[in-house]
């Protein structure tokens with residue numbers, strides 16, 4: 001019988017969730033669901049200085065907001081907890097002891113200064129920095145003496161020079177690492193806290209995680225982790241190291257080139273479904289390019305569709321999903337979304353007359369990705385002091401005055417925008433772009449935007465007239481200059 005698939009997300013709560021670690025979490029959620037397995041959340045809070053409870057709380061709220069629920073972990077519990085590493089010291093002690101007793105690990109008394117010097121010497125000799133092995137063979141009495149001197153050792157895992165650790169990466173295929181390039185490494189720090197390699201690998205084994213999808217920056221940690229598990233005779237998960245995410249400039253994604261925290265994305269007004277569709281495609285290929293639910297994204301998730309090439313995060317692409325999400329939402333949901341993300345000091349119902357609210361939403365929803373854009377359109381439609389963009393001014397300066405003179409003359413008979421524009425074009429002898437662009441610029445102050453047909457009735461005749469007069473003045477100035 002095939003065993004249950006168990007994946008996990010194991011964040012260190014030292015900051016907010018951002019595009020990179022969220023994508024890692026999402027792949028694990030998708031694969032667990034696709035396999036009808038379990039997704040586990042583990043809090044890797046072994047660094048007491050940097051780990052903050054508030055970050056864990058924020059992270060859990062973010063995952064829940066996206067619908068990425070976990071079936072085992074903090075708050076939901078499970079039989080293999082506790083799920084915070086800061087509560088697992090007793091377990092770690094048992095396994096340190098086991099490794100020490102079997103001579104797989106030994107106390108190391110080298111100070112950080114000594115180690116730094118040794119690394120420097122190796123680097124200048126052109127060698128990869130690895131532990132010199134100074135404490136690898138201390139006698140029992142030498143160890144005791146150092147302990148009696150009050151020195152706090154680290155615990156180092158012994159790596160044989162002739163060993164080769166091989167594994168089949170789920171994304172990158174066969175991997176092989178030679179022990180002599182790795183050297184003995186620390187599994188318990190001098191302050192008693194577990195090193196990442198150790199706690200992370202051990203917890204995966206003890207929590208029965210059997211599939212780990214994580215960023216490729218962890219791939220060189222994997223041989224160390226496999227060595228520890230081999231030495232302890234514990235089961236090993238399959239590992240898949242997903243490609244790096246790059247920013248628009250082709251550099252690894254960071255704050256500088258477009259990475260954002262989920263908190264920021266939430267505040268900006270992105271829909272969960274838009275974020276999920278964007279992230280799921282950063283390094284995973286779906287043939288279906290439509291907006292998918294979390295369940296559909298899971299159903300279509302395949303390890304073989306994970307790419308080795310770096311993925312590129314582009315906010316333009318995120319906005320594409322946002323627009324599809326917006327198109328799929330009903331008007332009521334769009335209204336609540338707009339009101340929940342009002343720009344500072346702005347109240348939608350104060351900007352838009354109540355009787356026109358539904359029509360206004362109908363007119364703008366296809367043209368926006370963020371709530372702020374709708375507020376901008378509300379200002380453009382309903383304020384007497386419409387902002388005129390530079391592009392719109394340029395268009396009006398180079399438009400024939402006859403166009404606006406005709407429009408003003410025909411306005412009293414205008415029924416809808418289409419027939420009005422047609423009649424104006426016919427009388428003034430202009431058509432196509434030369435007709436529609438000046439009218440759009442005159443009436444909306446912009447050269448792109450919502451459908452004129454929907455916008456026109458919202459403006460009302462008096463405002464249309466006033467804007468056509470303004471356009472006529474600008475066209476005259478243009479004609480004179």
Ligand code: GLU
Nearest residue numbers: 010011012044200214218
């Ligand atoms: N706590 C580690 C991190 O946040 C987990 C890495 C892993 O997924 O194994 O980078």
